[in-house]
Amino acid sequence: MELRSQVPEGPIERKWEKHRFEMKLVNPANKRKHTILVVGSGLAGASTAASLAELGYNVKCYCYQDSPRRAHSIAAQGGINAAKNYQNDGDSVFRLFYDTVKGGDYRSREGNVYRLAELSVEIIDQCVAQGVPFAREYGGMLANRSFGGAQVSRTFYARGQTGQQLLLGAYQALERQIGLGKVEMFSRHEMLDLVLVDGKARGIVTRDMVSGEIESHAGDAVVLGTGGYGNVFYLATYAKGANATAIWRAYKKGAAFANPCFTQIHPTCIPVTGEHQSKLTLMSESLRNDGRIWVPKKAKDPRPPNQIPEGDRDYYLERQYPSFGNLVPRDVASRAAKRVADEGRGVGPGGFGVYLDFADAIQRLGASVIGEKYGNLFEMYERITAENPYQVPMRIYPAIHYTMGGLWVDYNLMSTVPGLHVIGEANFSDHGANRLGASALMQGLADGYFVMPYTIGHYLASNKIDKVATEHSAFKQAEAGVAQRVRTLLGIGGPRSVDSFHRELGRIMWEDCGMARNEAGLKTALEKIPALREQFWREAKVPGENEELNQSLEKAGRVADFLELGELICLDALERRESCGGHFREEFQTPDGEARRDDENFCHVAAWEYAGPGQKPIRHVEPLSFEYVHPSQRSYK
Numbered sequence: 001m002e003l004r005s006q007v008p009e010g011p012i013e014r015k016w017e018k019h020r021f022e023m024k025l026v027n028p029a030n031k032r033k034h035t036i037l038v039v040g041s042g043l044a045g046a047s048t049a050a051s052l053a054e055l056g057y058n059v060k061c062y063c064y065q066d067s068p069r070r071a072h073s074i075a076a077q078g079g080i081n082a083a084k085n086y087q088n089d090g091d092s093v094f095r096l097f098y099d100t101v102k103g104g105d106y107r108s109r110e111g112n113v114y115r116l117a118e119l120s121v122e123i124i125d126q127c128v129a130q131g132v133p134f135a136r137e138y139g140g141m142l143a144n145r146s147f148g149g150a151q152v153s154r155t156f157y158a159r160g161q162t163g164q165q166l167l168l169g170a171y172q173a174l175e176r177q178i179g180l181g182k183v184e185m186f187s188r189h190e191m192l193d194l195v196l197v198d199g200k201a202r203g204i205v206t207r208d209m210v211s212g213e214i215e216s217h218a219g220d221a222v223v224l225g226t227g228g229y230g231n232v233f234y235l236a237t238y239a240k241g242a243n244a245t246a247i248w249r250a251y252k253k254g255a256a257f258a259n260p261c262f263t264q265i266h267p268t269c270i271p272v273t274g275e276h277q278s279k280l281t282l283m284s285e286s287l288r289n290d291g292r293i294w295v296p297k298k299a300k301d302p303r304p305p306n307q308i309p310e311g312d313r314d315y316y317l318e319r320q321y322p323s324f325g326n327l328v329p330r331d332v333a334s335r336a337a338k339r340v341a342d343e344g345r346g347v348g349p350g351g352f353g354v355y356l357d358f359a360d361a362i363q364r365l366g367a368s369v370i371g372e373k374y375g376n377l378f379e380m381y382e383r384i385t386a387e388n389p390y391q392v393p394m395r396i397y398p399a400i401h402y403t404m405g406g407l408w409v410d411y412n413l414m415s416t417v418p419g420l421h422v423i424g425e426a427n428f429s430d431h432g433a434n435r436l437g438a439s440a441l442m443q444g445l446a447d448g449y450f451v452m453p454y455t456i457g458h459y460l461a462s463n464k465i466d467k468v469a470t471e472h473s474a475f476k477q478a479e480a481g482v483a484q485r486v487r488t489l490l491g492i493g494g495p496r497s498v499d500s501f502h503r504e505l506g507r508i509m510w511e512d513c514g515m516a517r518n519e520a521g522l523k524t525a526l527e528k529i530p531a532l533r534e535q536f537w538r539e540a541k542v543p544g545e546n547e548e549l550n551q552s553l554e555k556a557g558r559v560a561d562f563l564e565l566g567e568l569i570c571l572d573a574l575e576r577r578e579s580c581g582g583h584f585r586e587e588f589q590t591p592d593g594e595a596r597r598d599d600e601n602f603c604h605v606a607a608w609e610y611a612g613p614g615q616k617p618i619r620h621v622e623p624l625s626f627e628y629v630h631p632s633q634r635s636y637k
């Protein structure tokens with residue numbers, strides 16, 4: 001397998017412009033002869049589908065929800081970054097690029113990240129033109145707030161519902177094309193396999209989630225915008241339906257999986273309260289603009305927070321990282337929370353919590369200003385915990401939130417399977433080992449509105465793509481495989497719920513491959529996961545039929561894939577014998593407990609190739625070089 005990044009030569013600020021000129025174009029009259037399959041209608045998928053249709057391509061778009069408008073992107077709260085420098089506080093495209101490369105702990109590709117920073121400014125213009133109601137200053141200018149890992153204010157937001165507003169923009173653009181007949185929308189269709197003809201991605205097999213019908217769809221190229229795989233940990237901030245099935249099936253058809261162990265743990269989530277829980281809730285990073293994080297100085301301090309005087313509090317982020325304070329990047333803030341909890345200074349049930357306190361901000365700005373900025377988040381917190389954050393500090397703790405790993409893509413966002421493009425959270429390209437806050441929305445929309453429209457055309461114009469019909473044997477084989485798998489799942493007939501397998505997998509992943517990882521733990525996980533998987537195929541209970549709406553069946557298929565992916569994540573974490581970003585190997589840390597990279601041996605992307613059932617996957621590397629942002633020990637002090 002060859003990993004050719006295809007990053008163009010030349011100065012970084014000219015690469016994308018030069019590439020755009022050099023890429024081949026499809027003549028407008030020929031665009032309508034091509035059909036592109038876009039799987040996913042989140043920010044990445046919807047923006048791609050709408051943009052390609054607007055250009056004249058025929059698009060088929062798929063999602064498993066009842067409406068594209070319900071994609072998980074709708075949950076995004078805090079905001080979207082862009083180097084507009086509206087605040088006149090020293091921002092620039094280069095600074096956003098620099099912050100992102102540094103924030104990712106020097107494990108991303110410079111060329112891709114620079115392009116992302118460059119396109120960020122265009123995204124805001126596009127979304128404003130669509131009518132996205134970004135927050136504004138009194139004078140009418142768009143407002144900004146700060147996010148972790150940056151010393152400038154560059155995050156555009158719509159209260160605590162930025163994802164929802166951006167998705168409405170993309171959804172309207174998509175609906176317009178649906179109305180014009182250029183996009184055919186397949187809601188409640190789950191992609192269960194990728195179809196290759198002559199080595200190229202030429203279609204997918206889906207299951208109609210209402211009727212159970214298994215169908216093939218052919219096209220000239222396939223785009224996956226199917227989101228992240230963090231639900232492999234069971235407890236996560238993702239929507240419950242978020243899954244890895246599409247990218248996992250593509251991996252099994254030859255798409256390399258890059259850096260699977262790079263998962264993000266977000267520092268500000270509502271802590272776990274007990275075994276009954278099936279989901280965790282994020283409290284947006286934006287809250288760290290005004291909230292101050294602290295724990296009692298004394299271990300196991302029994303006093304309620306409001307009775308602990310200033311002198312007995314440890315504002316540990318402000319103390320340890322005076323330059324960035326509460327706005328250190330997520331990996332740094334999460335590890336710091338774990339450290340204080342390990343010292344016995346955590347708060348709330350089990351000691352797995354730290355305070356996020358708004359008392360100072362409320363005193364300084366007034367409760368109404370705080371309410372305007374974060375009102376919906378405060379309300380959500382109160383509904384879940386029955387505590388009023390205007391009166392008592394929130395309790396927060398790190399939780400799984402995002403996956404930086406994903407299918408390997410080149411500069412054109414094409415995977416190792418010709419014709420298969422991967423966008424948004426489903427690919428690995430821009431965030432290295434740690435994603436900075438407010439940059440996932442930026443990436444998904446950059447991919448969809450501004451990269452795919454060019455690179456898909458280049459692929460179509462540079463390759464001979466014969467027409468292929470779903471009668472082709474490759475489709476028939478894939479359909480038969482999907483049908484067989486469905487039958488096998490329904491036929492297991494065991495006593496144990498699929499959810500209990502998922503929960504157990506999640507526990508293994510969190511304990512052995514979560515916030516802190518070590519060789520012994522990872523090796524244990526690599527023994528436990530295959531055993532659990534084997535048990536799943538013997539003992540899982542999947543009730544119901546295929547020919548109906550069967551959520552148990554849907555879940556079983558997804559959990560079966562997680563049981564394989566979990567193993568790859570642990571293997572990747574074991575082989576990466578260094579700490580970087582969110583991948584914290586306890587054996588590799590600085591004296592003050594920060595991640596210690598090994599640039600000599602691990603300054604690369606690890607991309608895994610599927611080697612067949614029961615075979616160890618093959619690890620390939622794409623070396624990373626840094627010409628503009630030189631790797632150093634990350635410091636936020």
Ligand SMILES: Cc1cc2nc3c(=O)[nH]c(=O)nc-3n(C[C@H](O)[C@H](O)[C@H](O)COP(=O)(O)OP(=O)(O)OC[C@H]3O[C@@H](n4cnc5c(N)ncnc54)[C@H](O)[C@@H]3O)c2cc1C
Nearest residue numbers: 040041042044064073077078079191227424425438440441
């Ligand atoms: C609570 C929360 C808050 C966040 N806040 C922010 C924020 O403020 N700023 C920020 O930048 N990022 C934020 N993020 C991250 C960001 O929201 C996501 O990374 C981003 O929205 C992912 O977009 P996407 O288009 O790649 O995927 P998604 O929005 O997850 O969409 C995936 C799409 O793929 C479809 N799909 C998946 N599998 C299949 C299949 N097999 N067959 C058919 N369809 C399939 C789904 O139906 C869906 O349409 C947040 C994340 C969470 C969990």
